[in-house]
Amino acid sequence: MSLLVVGTVAFDAIETPFGKTDKITGGSGNYICHAASRFMHDMKLVSVIGSDYDQNELNWLKNAGVDLAGVEVKEGKKSFFWSGRYHLDMNSRDTLETQLNVLEEFDPILPESYKDSEFLILGNIEPSLQRKVIEQMNKRPKLIVLDTMNFWMDIALDSLMQTLKLVDVLVVNDSEARQLSGESSLVKASKKIMKMGPKYLIIKKGENGALLFYENRVFFAPALPLEEVFDPTGAGDSFAGGFIGHLAATKDLSFENMKRAVIYGSAMASFCVEKFGPDRLKEISDEELAARVNVFIDLVDFDIILK
Amino acid sequence: MSLLVVGTVAFDAIETPFGKTDKITGGSGNYICHAASRFMHDMKLVSVIGSDYDQNELNWLKNAGVDLAGVEVKEGKKSFFWSGRYHLDMNSRDTLETQLNVLEEFDPILPESYKDSEFLILGNIEPSLQRKVIEQMNKRPKLIVLDTMNFWMDIALDSLMQTLKLVDVLVVNDSEARQLSGESSLVKASKKIMKMGPKYLIIKKGENGALLFYENRVFFAPALPLEEVFDPTGAGDSFAGGFIGHLAATKDLSFENMKRAVIYGSAMASFCVEKFGPDRLKEISDEELAARVNVFIDLVDFDIILK
Numbered sequence: 122m123s124l125l126v127v128g129t130v131a132f133d134a135i136e137t138p139f140g141k142t143d144k145i146t147g148g149s150g151n152y153i154c155h156a157a158s159r160f161m162h163d164m165k166l167v168s169v170i171g172s173d174y175d176q177n178e179l180n181w182l183k184n185a186g187v188d189l190a191g192v193e194v195k196e197g198k199k200s201f202f203w204s205g206r207y208h209l210d211m212n213s214r215d216t217l218e219t220q221l222n223v224l225e226e227f228d229p230i231l232p233e234s235y236k237d238s239e240f241l242i243l244g245n246i247e248p249s250l251q252r253k254v255i256e257q258m259n260k261r262p263k264l265i266v267l268d269t270m271n272f273w274m275d276i277a278l279d280s281l282m283q284t285l286k287l288v289d290v291l292v293v294n295d296s297e298a299r300q301l302s303g304e305s306s307l308v309k310a311s312k313k314i315m316k317m318g319p320k321y322l323i324i325k326k327g328e329n330g331a332l333l334f335y336e337n338r339v340f341f342a343p344a345l346p347l348e349e350v351f352d353p354t355g356a357g358d359s360f361a362g363g364f365i366g367h368l369a370a371t372k373d374l375s376f377e378n379m380k381r382a383v384i385y386g387s388a389m390a391s392f393c394v395e396k397f398g399p400d401r402l403k404e405i406s407d408e409e410l411a412a413r414v415n416v417f418i419d420l421v422d423f424d425i426i427l428k
Numbered sequence: 429m430s431l432l433v434v435g436t437v438a439f440d441a442i443e444t445p446f447g448k449t450d451k452i453t454g455g456s457g458n459y460i461c462h463a464a465s466r467f468m469h470d471m472k473l474v475s476v477i478g479s480d481y482d483q484n485e486l487n488w489l490k491n492a493g494v495d496l497a498g499v500e501v502k503e504g505k506k507s508f509f510w511s512g513r514y515h516l517d518m519n520s521r522d523t524l525e526t527q528l529n530v531l532e533e534f535d536p537i538l539p540e541s542y543k544d545s546e547f548l549i550l551g552n553i554e555p556s557l558q559r560k561v562i563e564q565m566n567k568r569p570k571l572i573v574l575d576t577m578n579f580w581m582d583i584a585l586d587s588l589m590q591t592l593k594l595v596d597v598l599v600v601n602d603s604e605a606r607q608l609s610g611e612s613s614l615v616k617a618s619k620k621i622m623k624m625g626p627k628y629l630i631i632k633k634g635e636n637g638a639l640l641f642y643e644n645r646v647f648f649a650p651a652l653p654l655e656e657v658f659d660p661t662g663a664g665d666s667f668a669g670g671f672i673g674h675l676a677a678t679k680d681l682s683f684e685n686m687k688r689a690v691i692y693g694s695a696m697a698s699f700c701v702e703k704f705g706p707d708r709l710k711e712i713s714d715e716e717l718a719a720r721v722n723v724f725i726d727l728v729d730f731d732i733i734l735k
Binding site (some may be wrong): 126130209210211231243303306307309324326329330332337342343346347348350364377380381383384414418420421422423424425427 | 648649657687693710721
């Protein structure tokens with residue numbers, strides 16, 4: 122049940138109404154591994170970092186079962202850095218600074234030991250690089266999950282469309298689904314997008330939950346109504362990591378199990394936002410996870426007996 | 429199980445991306461009665477209309493079990509009229525014209541036969557008029573539901589706060605909940621608002637569903653992901669009508685039954701938007717209602733066995 126994770130391992134500096142951080146660890150690959158590690162321990166990470174990266178964080182990943190052979194370290198160079206400020210409602214943010222640094226020359230080369238991974242999740246990077254990873258696999262993984270964003274729809278739509286043909290599950294937010302499909306109805310959008318390649322589509326709606334589409338079926342997972350969102354950074358990647366972590370751990374690709382995976386993803390996202398960075402994901406006990414899933418069960422539980 | 433409904437009975441002219449109507453019947457009281465009539469048949473309506481109002485619509489209400497003794501007809505005057513245009517996403521609209529007409533001098537006087545009603549729903553009108561209705565009751569109803577809007581928070585907040593002290597359930601949308609509480613987190617907003625009087629708070633989030641808050645409990649009802657929203661006018665009132673209609677029909681005010689009422693309200697809203705005006709609400713068969721509720725059940729159904 123090996124899981125190959127492709128994504129950034131980076132530094133973030135974050136300002137929210139609740140506080141401010143200096144450089145802390147982040148990146149899509151990092152958050153995905155943190156969340157997936159709650160469910161399984163055979164992960165392989167592909168990424169690129171500078172020699173300035175945090176050794177403690179790498180050690181944590183290693184101990185959590187993440188193979189770092191595919192994480193290229195560019196000596197004397199700096200890791201990818203993003204800094205942003207969240208608005209009071211926490212739903213929107215301004216980018217203060219982006220330093221691509223090592224990411225500018227990221228060229229994902231898979232170590233031989235990675236090429237038979239059964240599950241593959243492609244974090245949000247350039248679509249041609251995502252494709253390049255798929256092409257290096259010895260055999261097609263059981264499941265390929267793709268994350269992307271509006272930026273690639275703006276500047277690399279053709280390339281993104283080629284990549285979409287190769288994947289099983291696409292994860293985007295509602296505005297990205299609308300942009301990609303040109304449809305304002307998310308149901309119509311899902312039909313168009315599922316014709317582009319992915320058999321499954323997950324549309325994340327932030328504090329309004331997430332929709333899972335498959336054929337003519339749809340599942341809705343609520344987001345927890347939270348009193349305080351401390352730091353939304355990484356919530357989407359934590360969702361994706363929890364989702365594929367559960368699937369890789371159970372090896373069950375039925376729609377019923379996909380729905381469970383969406384709930385586990387939502388639970389991981391709800392933990393992620395409780396602290397700055399991925400730290401909260403490091404310390405989730407079995408009891409906490411079970412209690413959180415129970416909150417999701419209760420939240421939508423009602424009982425109507427139809428005659 | 430008599431239900432007293434206070435609200436407007438009016439004309440609307442609506443433009444959506446799907447079409448355009450001349451004057452058609454509408455109004456909060458009208459939509460509430462239409463939706464509630466699917467569940468019960470002892471309703472009493474308080475409203476005001478001009479002599480131009482549609483007699484067929486009044487006859488339909490009468491046949492559906494709505495007592496119209498409290499609907500004042502102002503001879504030679506015109507009914508309240510609103511005209512609006514929906515944007516492509518159907519979530520926002522521009523008001524093109526508002527003619528208050530008879531509504532300008534609306535003074536709700538309850539017929540004697542109305543004053544012992546067991547359930548009361550106050551559609552969105554001036555808070556002092558809502559209060560005036562409550563004060564005319566012989567005894568306090570088992571349940572008082574209040575709808576209001578940001579307009580009254582802007583120009584009559586003190587009066588609204590007095591009215592809030594007298595009601596059991598407040599129904600608002602998310603931006604209204606934020607405005608009323610001054611909190612951006614809906615959980616925090618709910619705590620503040622429940623201290624203002626209502627024991628229950630329903631926050632409607634349009635295509636993102638609805639939250640029901642009670643003490644420290646919360647229930648989330650999704651909205652149906654719809655392929656086409658034909659006309660959103662009246663969806664909120666249809667929700668409120670389905671909600672109180674189910675409660676009045678069952679006379680069960682437990683939290684479990686409140687949750688069912690939220691689902692029935694959501695179902696009625698989902699029917700309402702399928703056609704212009706309240707027409708779709710007139711023709712819902714038992715099979716259709718059961719099928720629609722089943723869609724809600726399936727939409728959030730998942731099955732996680734916690735160890």
